[in-house]
Amino acid sequence: MAAVRFLCILLAFAAAAACRRAPDAASTLRFHNMSEPRTLDPAGAISVAEKNLLLALCEGLTSLDPRTARPVPAVASRYTALDGGRTLQFDLRECRWSNGDPVTASNFRDSWLRVLEPATASPLVNLLFSIRGARAFHEGRAPRDQVGIAAPDTRTLIVRFDHPDPRFLQLCASSPLVPVHPRAAATAGFYTRAEAFIGNGPFVLAERTPNLRIVMIKNRSYWDASNVTIEKIVAWSTDSKQAAVDAFRGGQSDWVDDFPAGQASSWLGSAELSTSPYLATFFVRFNTHKKPFDDRRVREAVHRAIDRAAICRGILKLGQRPATGFVPACMETVSDYHCISGPDFDPVRARELLAEAGYPDGSGLPPVEFQYDTNEDYKKICEAIQAMLRENLNMRIYLINKEKKVHLDDEENLRYGGLSRGSWIADYMDPMTFLEILAGDSPDNRTGFQCKEYDELLERARAEGDPKARLETLQKAEEILVRREFPITPIYEYVKQTLVDRKRIVGGFYENPLGVHPMKWIRLASSGK
Amino acid sequence: MDPARIIGKMTPAARFWIRFAARRAARALIVIFIVAAASFFLLRAAPGGPFSGDRALPPSILRIVEERYRLNDPIYLQFFHYLQNLLRGDLGPSFRNADFTVQDLIAIGLPKTAAIGACALLFAIGIGLPLGVAAAARRSGAIDRIAGGIAVAGLAVPNFVLGPFLVMFFSLILHWFEPGGLEAPADLVLPAVALGMGPLAVILRLARAGMLDVLSLDYIQFARAKGLRERTILFRHALPGAISPVLTYLGPACAAILAGSLVVESIFSIPGIGGYVVRGAANRDYPLVMGVVLLGTAFLVIMNTIVDALYAAIDPRIRRS
């Protein structure tokens, strides 16, 4: 009797299982985009997840080559540098918005001015500050018509700069500089409802379910639509890397952008694992307002007492490079910048420095708190550093993990006890994207480090017309960071660790130093598995 | 006509129900206000702001954003504004999901949470109650033993263990169900089981214990002495008394299911309002957390009121107040 009931329950289960969902079509790309985007408004986009989506939904004057992440012509068919690089002229090709309207030069001008508008509160507004008059307009010191963006006709855009900006063609592909349809501001649900959305990218919005997925379908009005083979994209959002990996294993996802570091060994050697150098650095911040790290010798001692190679070999295992400089070495592959390395692992010199600072063999050192945001991957690295500093400097360190927002709050207010974990991912392929954050007025500084010489070098680089001299100036700045002042100590350079189902994704998917994958180029196997 | 005279003309039952409704409505408003105030101030007491991130906003931008959301006003003023907007039915914008208002998000997430919650509750009652009654009716029989096993397992295995186990067994090994998402009706099954198992175990035990208690009462002996059929005795005479504890538990069961949905939704990747609370709290998305907490409170208040109403409807002694 009871057995019969149990059987009935099992049968009901099986019956419910029978009405399962239909599988996705072969021409549908599914990928795990990790965290839910904050917004699809290009002016507000800031995270990697948002950038991934905006690459599909919008297109700027340039777009990124999927192999190299270098800018290639997109909406602009041609760009010409005039006046020694102080003026850029963009010739637009004939393209249309997804609703059929033509994409015009004034669309770009208006979109960029909107980003500069203080009320828009665009977080990456400073990417536009090299444009003449842009910063003054944003800060309310100049009127709108003083900004050096002009649209003399519908297909020509002229941008003027105070100083040549070698990054600008790259920036044109990034989210704050893509055009937004004029109707966006006045349309309710423009970024959430398929009917309302109008874009100029290779795909358009088809469905948006917060915390689940964003579905995009091919944009028939896109100028290069004949080269787009994917019909539909499903971008899953999840906070859990593990859930993403599970879905990948279960065949629900063709590509997962990250996975828990602890699984590195189990994926090593798998055909699905793809790793490549990534413009991102893991580092440790010093609270330079707090003893003993107010003394640069102590900071250098810490820098020299960390065996980075051991961390990369023992914990990370996916080919991450030990970093002694802030700008990752792979910057050299995408620009003419020559990276600066700081001092190597040298415990003997480290102890000397500590003694010079008045702490021979670590005596007299106050106990130090090492704070990080709760995360299993970070924990292992911080524990290794803790052990090295104790071993090599006799420094007593307490690891303190805090919830992310609390950690950020402590960092911003310099409330952390001495050391704090940090990382930085490049916005574009130029050392400035790293060095900028340690400027005295940067909200991302969070070390209390304030160096006039450093800030002046950055200012000089911004104004420098000659690209070579500009990069040399930036090198000098980086030298201050990692050879002299040590407001931070770099630990390692990231690799982009991606899982790709190569049976599904058969072409157009490359690793590049920015870790972006423009979906326009991706080719799927014609028959799904 | 004079309202007092209308009330005077009513039957005692009608008067009871009117008084019941009035008293409950007043109590509900007070509860909701207290919860609103407590969560509002507690949320803001947590360190860290809604707009901090790996990349800090430029100070000028942060100032604009904070002014827009009045985050720099004195906190009591902020609360006052929140209440004002609440009375107008406006729950505010979501900080983290900037393209949506809190109403939008709830409208999207609530049906999903409600679907798995309702399925979980139906599963818990639909299996727990009959099984408990059957177990009590044939005490120490085969069903009783199976029921005992289910009850122990349901209470001992928390949903965050059961959920992944169900995924492993039914999705990854048997391939009967998808491991996550909410695309087809079948996707409701595993989350509902994971969510409903705990309440099922409690209902089963309450129903069994309640039934055993009632079956030993004099009025059941008397019903037997009257020569009634065993089925009549079980269902007409014993059940109403036996389900009172089950009914009393329905309020807590709804609370348990609501709380469990926070975990279960994340296990099964279901984009319901449970996830909003978790993510909202992590992101300091004050309006979103407030909106969902108030919704949950209102739901629990309503459920408890319904339970009490059912209680009064079943047990005539309660209506004599």
Add this chain to the structure above:
Amino acid sequence: MSAILTIEHLNIEYETGASSVKVVRDVSLQIEEGSITGVVGESGSGKSSLFRAAIGLLPPSARVEAKQLQFNGVDLIQQLRRNPRAIRGRRIGMVFQDATASLNPYLRIGTQLAESAAEHLNISKTAARERALDALAEVAVPDPPGVLRRFPHELSGGQRQRVAIAIALIANPELLVADEPTTALDPILQLQIIQLLKSLRARRGLSIVLISHDLGLVAACADRVAVLYAGRVVEEADARAIFTNPRHPYTRALLTSIAPLRGERPRRLCAIDGHPPSPASVDAGCAFAPRCSNATDECSLQIPVVESSGGRRHACLHPIGDRP
């Protein structure tokens, strides 16, 4: 007069784990048709178990053995095994001590009356309602239509017991077993219920078994009285004979502890020195011997045989009025 219920050599044993407890030992009793038979004993004397056995209401752990258990020519043991509902309520009605607890608090009086009628008489809903009204009128409840709509908690204690009796009688059973029907009531109401039972017997020719620990109450209405002690019948006789001329010392002790019926509530029976034995501890000899003033050494060694003479019987080695 013929016997409506014949009990011969009935034993009831409760299995409790490995051991078992005998609560009724070798009881033989006849209930005469149309009579009121009082069954008297302290709690634990087995008086309730005896009659619950007759309608099969004992818990599953009870084992009933009898040489004979006949009701109007029907073998009750077999019939209860085959179809207990043909007996319960239909031919033997039963009411319990506490009518408040006997009536289902969740159901209206009308439902509780009508369901019995519908169950046994196979009649329509309206007919069952008519029958319920008649039954209420018969037990002299005022405003029967109003009472039908009420819930048990809306009635007084006396009314509730009347309603319980009405329910027990609704299918016209031949025998009513009233198990301490008045214990929960005050003396005035007790008397009214006793009057009611008497009038029912007179009007319907109903046979009644009145189980009570209160000999005084039984004296007020019973035709015959059986006294139980520790699971055995120690004396049985006409009511008058019991009161005027008790033969068993236990009966006499009971009589001396009677409170006046009108007046104060009856005091507890423990006016007899000592406590009734626990059913588990009775092995040999007369169970009453330890409390008996007439007891001799012999009494604790030998179970007294039942002696019957002149329409009465007793089980005592040294009956009163028989002293040497």
